[in-house]
Amino acid sequence: MNFDDTPEEAAFRAEARAWIDANAPKHLHPILSGSGFGTSAEAGEIDMLAEAKKWQKAKRDAGWACLHWPKEYGGRGASPMERVIWNQEEGVYAQLSFTFIIGQGMCGPTVMAWGSEEDKQRLLPPLAAGEDIWCQMFSEPAAGSDLAGLRTRAVQDGDEWVVNGSKIWTSGAHISQYGILLTRTDPTVAKHKGLTMFWVDMRSPGIEVRPILQAHGQSGFNEVFFTDLRIPDSQRLGAVGNGWNVSLTTLMNERLSIGSGMSTGFEPLLDYATRAPGPSGGRLVDDPSIRSKLADWATKASGLKYTSMRALTALSKGEQPGPENSIGKLVAGSTMQDIAMFALDQQGEMGVLTDPELAAHAARFQQTLMRSPATRIEGGTDEILRNIIAERVLGLPGDVRVDKDVPFEKIPTRA
Structure with a gap:
């Protein structure tokens, strides 16, 4: 790769630098400079969530939010290298965008790839503007690394789906307005084939969020419980039973977002x-x-x-x-x-x-x-990532999966 700016990239960098210099919340610089991964950026009377939303809205209004997204969904239609340049210039102020990383880096691309045009027009611009926060509801108490073993059940009832079950380790669920939800809709087929994905309004009746207190005193993770939650079929992402393929879109973007940032x-x-x-x-x-x-x-x-x-x-x-x-x-x-x-x-x-x-x-x-x-x-987990790298990057023989083609309801569970 050639890391020197082209004339066009140099012009983009100068424009980005000038806008950041004129608009960045400089009063937050000492706080953001002193915070790090796992540390709280809260300070005194400052509401950092409000500051994050304010910064995100300013970026959206000026055309600097979700740079790689199409303009019609609140982005700029920028190139990947322009995205790199922006990240370099934004510096410590990028920490204010961490609140939106799940929505903009994982959920948004999933909706963009699998949602209806009506969904995209309705959901993506507010996400880009920082008006909405999203969470990703995948892991369960007995289905973390083995995500396809999840048991949160969605049963179709006319034009709706009735969901019962729970999720755990859901980052940001306590402050989210929306989320994507992976469910089991058919237990009679192999576990990877009976899944269906939805997007949900986190304020819907039947959703309860319980924050989990972590060792460092904060509560970024949550348990989420579903009791007869009703989701319109129009909020389904992808075909019924194709949830695993939809989830791969989320997971690949997740690892790009987390790994690169x-x-x-x-x-x-x-x-x-x-x-x-x-x-x-x-x-x-x-x-x-x-x-x-x-x-x-x-x-x-x-x-x-x-x-x-x-x-x-x-x-x-x-x-x-x-x-x-x-x-x-x-x-x-x-x-x-x-x-x-x-x-x-x-x-x-x-x-x-x-x-x-x-x-x-x-x-x-x-x-x-x-x-x-x-x-x-x-x-x-580290172990799952090593398997992925070994099998899908290096082409090594796959791990033994004895339940791969067994109907989910036939897989033995502990009494």
Whole structure:
């Protein structure tokens, strides 16, 4: 790849930089600069959700929201490289868009690929504008890595479907207006063939959301319960029984969105290492063994960056996100956890502190470590991603799946 801007790209960069400089919420820069993966960006009386919506609306009004989406759905129709340039220029303010990453990066592309034109016109522009937040309801208590083993049931009743069951680990469900929902509609066929996808209004009767308190004190994940929830058939995405193929659209976009945007924590570690005292005097970065580790992580961070750009290049050629995007999430998740643990090791006894006012580096690594295990589960566990890479990228023999062609209702379950 040639990473030099073409004249057209240079003009686009200058336009983006000028607009961001004139419109960015600069009063939030200190907060956003000090926050990281797993840390809260809340500060005092500032409502960060309101600020995120305000920033998203400003981008939409000026034509900078969902750059790669068609203009008729609230986007700009920009090229993948223009999207890369925008992300580079937006910098820390991109953290305000994390609230919308599931909707704009996963649910929106699914609706765009499988929804009716009426759905697209109704749902996508408000999503691009930050007016609506979306969630993705896939995993269940007994169907996480084996997503096709889900048991939330949808039964057709005339022009509606009646849904009963539950989902778990649903990010952002407590603040979402809409969501996409994968259900089982036919238990008499193999588990991958009896699924159907819908989009739902999260304010509908029959939906209950219960936030899950996490180790770092926040509640980004939720349980969602469905009790006789009625969904019009017009809200179905794709054909009845084709939900697995629809879900693959979501999952491929999910791994692209997460893998390409996930921080490894390397830059905060490098900053910390250049400031903190080392074990034998001087700074941490002056220790040769620590510099060696930093070099390894710098290499990984760089590799992730350019692998992501390669994926965007494929998109620019009209290709769909593929299984190779699993690499980014797999590497970033484990690297983030390793970096956080290493940073706390360097802090010694002080590493047990979690109060940002007392802990080194405002407890950033403590918060990241407590949040990081979830990164190795959400969007596909490490084990599942390794299988995907092995089978679909490297072409290795498939894993043994003894229940592949067995009707779902015939698969043995524990009494």
